[in-house]
Amino acid sequence: MTADLLARRARLMGPNVPTFYADPVHIVRGEGVWLWGADGTRYLDCYNNVPHVGHCHPHVVQAIAAQAAVLNTHTRYLHDLVLDYIEQLSATLGHGLDQTIMVCTGSEANDIALRMAQAVTGRTGIIATDNTYHGNTSAVSVLSTRRPPIGGYPDHVRLVPAPDTLRPVGGSLEGQAQAFGDHVARAIRDLQDSGHGFSAMMICPVFANEGIPAIAPGFLDPALQVVRAAGGLLLVDEVQPGFGRSGAQFWGHEWLGVAPDVVTVGKPMANGHPVAAVVARPDIMAEFRNAFGYFNTFGGNPVSAAACLATLHVIRTEGLQQRAAMVSAHLSARLRALRHPLLAEVRAAGLFFAAEFVLDAEMTPASAFTERLVERLVARGFLLNRIGRHGNALKIRPPMPFSIENADMLMDALTEELALVPVDAP
Numbered sequence: 001m002t003a004d005l006l007a008r009r010a011r012l013m014g015p016n017v018p019t020f021y022a023d024p025v026h027i028v029r030g031e032g033v034w035l036w037g038a039d040g041t042r043y044l045d046c047y048n049n050v051p052h053v054g055h056c057h058p059h060v061v062q063a064i065a066a067q068a069a070v071l072n073t074h075t076r077y078l079h080d081l082v083l084d085y086i087e088q089l090s091a092t093l094g095h096g097l098d099q100t101i102m103v104c105t106g107s108e109a110n111d112i113a114l115r116m117a118q119a120v121t122g123r124t125g126i127i128a129t130d131n132t133y134h135g136n137t138s139a140v141s142v143l144s145t146r147r148p149p150i151g152g153y154p155d156h157v158r159l160v161p162a163p164d165t166l167r168p169v170g171g172s173l174e175g176q177a178q179a180f181g182d183h184v185a186r187a188i189r190d191l192q193d194s195g196h197g198f199s200a201m202m203i204c205p206v207f208a209n210e211g212i213p214a215i216a217p218g219f220l221d222p223a224l225q226v227v228r229a230a231g232g233l234l235l236v237d238e239v240q241p242g243f244g245r246s247g248a249q250f251w252g253h254e255w256l257g258v259a260p261d262v263v264t265v266g267k268p269m270a271n272g273h274p275v276a277a278v279v280a281r282p283d284i285m286a287e288f289r290n291a292f293g294y295f296n297t298f299g300g301n302p303v304s305a306a307a308c309l310a311t312l313h314v315i316r317t318e319g320l321q322q323r324a325a326m327v328s329a330h331l332s333a334r335l336r337a338l339r340h341p342l343l344a345e346v347r348a349a350g351l352f353f354a355a356e357f358v359l360d361a362e363m364t365p366a367s368a369f370t371e372r373l374v375e376r377l378v379a380r381g382f383l384l385n386r387i388g389r390h391g392n393a394l395k396i397r398p399p400m401p402f403s404i405e406n407a408d409m410l411m412d413a414l415t416e417e418l419a420l421v422p423v424d425a426p
Contacts, residue, residue: 001026001038001039002023002024002026005026006019006024020383020385021374021375021378022375023375023378023379025037025043025378025383026038026039027043030045030051030055030056031054031055031056032054032055032057032399032401033045033054033055033398033399033401033402033403033406034055035055035383041381042381043378043381043382043383044381044382044383044406044409044410045383045398045399046382046383046384046396046397046398046402046406046410047383047384047385047395047397047398048383048397048398048399049240049245049267049268049397049398049399050267050268050271050272051271051272051399052243052245052267052268052269052271052311052315052399052400053271053311053314053315053318053320053399053400053401054271054399054400054401055272055399057271057310057311057314059310059313059314060270060271060273060307060310060311060314062310063306063307063309063310064273064303064306064307064310066306067081067302067303067305067306068303070302071302072301072302072303073301073302074296074297074298074299074300074301075102075295075296075299075300075301076295079302079305081302081305081306081309082102082300082301082302082305084305084309085102085305085308085309085312086099086100086102088309088312089265089277089279089308089312090279092250092251093251093263093279094259095259095260095281096281096282097260097262097263097279097280097281098279098281098282099279099280099281099282100277100278100279100280101277101278101285101294101296101299102275102276102277102296102299102300102304102305103275103276103277103278103296103299104274104276104296104298104299104304105135105136105266105274106134106135106237106239106264106265106266106267106276107134107135107136107137107140108135108137108296108299109135109239109264109265109266109276109277109278110134110135110137110139110140110202110235110237110264111135111137111139111140112264112278112288112294113200113202113235113237113262113264113278114126114139114140114199114200114202114235115139115288115291115292115294116233116235116262116278116280116284116285116287116288117199117200117232117235117261117262118199118291119284119287119288119290119291119292120199120233120261120283120284120287120288121197121198121199121200121231121232121233122197123191123196123197123198123199124156124196124197124199125156125157125158125188125191125192125194125196125197125198125199126143126156126157126158126199126201126202127157127158127159127160127184127187127188127191127198127201127202127232128143128157128159128160128201128202128203129159129160129161129162129163129203129207129210130159130160130161130162131145131162131209131210131211131388131389132144132145132159132162132202132203132204132207132209132210133146133209134202134204134237142154142157143157143159143202145159155194155196156191156194156196158187158190158191160180160183160184160187161180161183162207162210162211162389163176163180163207163210163213163215163219164210164211164213164389165213165214165215165345165347165356166344166345166356166358166363167363169183170182176215176219177215177218177219177220177221177222177223178222180219180220180222180223181221181222181223181224181225181226182222184201184223184226185226188226188227188230188232192230198227198230198231198232199232199233200227200232200233200234200235200261200262201223201227201232201233201234201235202235202236202237203220203234203236203237204236204237204238204239204240204241204252205236205238205241205251205252205253205255205256205258206240206241206246206252206255206256206349206350206352208240208241208349208352208387209240209387210388210389211347211354211356211387211388211389211393212347212348212349212352212353212354212387212393212395213347214345214347215256217255217256217257218256218257219256220256220257220258221257224258233261233262233284234258234260234261234262235260235261235262235264236252236253236258236260236262236263236264237264238251238252238253238263238264238265239264239265239266239267239268239276240252240267240352240397241255241349241350241352242263242265242268242269243265243268243269243311243312243315244315244320244321244324244400245268245324245350245351245352245400246324246349246350246351246352247321247322247324247325247326247328247350247351248325248350250321251263252349255349255350261280261281261284262278262279262280262284263278263279263280264276264277264278264279265277265279268311269308269311270304270307270308270311271307271310271311271314273303273304273307273308274298274304275299275304275307275308276299277299315400318401320400320401321400323400323401323402323403324350324351324400325350326404327351327402327403327404327406327407328348328350328351328353330404331348331353331396331407331410331411332346332348332353334407334408334411335348335353335355335411338355338414338415338418340357340418341423342357342358342359342366342369342423343355343356343357343418344356344357344358344363351397351398351400351402352396352397353394353395353396353397354387354388354393354394354395354396355393355394355396356388356392356393356394357369357370357373357392357393357394358392365388365389365390365391365392366392366423367390367391367392369392369421369423370386370391370392370393370394371386371391372421373394373417373418373421374386374394376417376420376421377413377414377417380413380417382409382410382413382414384396384397384410394414396410
């Protein structure tokens with residue numbers, strides 16, 4: 001059946017359509033933190049942040065269905081729900097971030113954020129890290145190093161070395177924040193000398209796609225100092241760490257201790273309904289609105305707004321941010337207790353975890369070992385994946401209802417598999 005489905009996908013969707021895992025999983029149903037395969041296998045979802053409050057949460061499902069039965073149109077007509085949601089979203093943010101553009105994907109949101117920086121500064125130069133991901137549009141895809149763009153990277157983009165715990169920028173953990181800031185300063189000067197000027201730096205506040213390095217609040221201070229001195233904006237991509245996943249704080253930038261000029265949100269905000277948003281200060285929004293005649297046919301439609309409101313309601317009423325903090329502490333402790341000859345480091349940022357494996361004292365990535373480990377855990381019914389520049393770190397990022405019991409199930413299986421996976425197999 002899997003072979004037939006893959007052949008059908010290739011015929012109808014074209015080649016190289018990504019799937020997870022060597023033996024792709026055919027999912028037919030979800031509930032809470034569980035997914036079921038077509039063959040009846042039940043999987044513990046330790047990876048997906050899109051169903052933020054749990055797969056098919058009844059409150060969100062009911063809100064979507066009820067609104068779809070009444071009205072669904074776009075924001076060129078007036079309706080209350082999108083305004084109700086923006087008010088509630090703004091109430092979770094500070095720093096004057098209280099005006100919002102609703103869109104459909106995080107890629108769209110980040111694309112708009114780049115244009116906001118252009119409108120405010122009159123310049124086009126943008127800085128990101130060299131191991132990041134901010135989306136799929138032509139503007140934001142060039143910030144990713146996964147696949148170099150045809151014709152090479154555009155001249156207005158500068159990618160600085162991403163923070164790394166095992167291989168720190170500048171050579172030491174103590175000096176990494178300053179070294180990172182120095183790279184940002186050089187990139188700014190280079191953009192200015194090239195004639196593009198500097199408009200903004202875009203980051204994920206927990207550097208999720210960079211491998212969740214073990215940085216601390218204040219890490220960005222040296223870089224932010226030079227960004228502000230050059231008149232640039234700080235664009236913070238909260239698509240992964242936002243909406244309570246950090247546990248102690250509702251937003252990743254709160255944990256990092258920075259004041260963004262623009263925040264982008266997406267995937268988790270409506271529990272899988274295709275919604276995203278850009279939140280900015282009024283002065284920035286005015287510059288953007290005057291420079292670009294932007295509208296979005298589906299962004300902010302009543303059904304999407306209802307899904308967003310319902311998701312926020314569940315986060316609050318079910319105490320999911322508090323649960324994230326509690327489960328993070330427990331799972332972090334169990335990860336730190338692991339012993340394995342290839343395990344170099346475990347890291348956590350709220351309900352976000354990485355366990356990095358290396359082959360030797362030179363920190364050679366154990367990518368093949370990590371891939372085998374993931375495949376064996378999937379075969380046992382645990383969905384997770386890999387992260388980092390070389391794919392040599394386990395990535396654990398479950399839905400928010402993930403419990404201590406769920407964490408123990410995962411850790412028991414991981415402990416057993418670490419004892420079984422050959423460390424020297426090709």
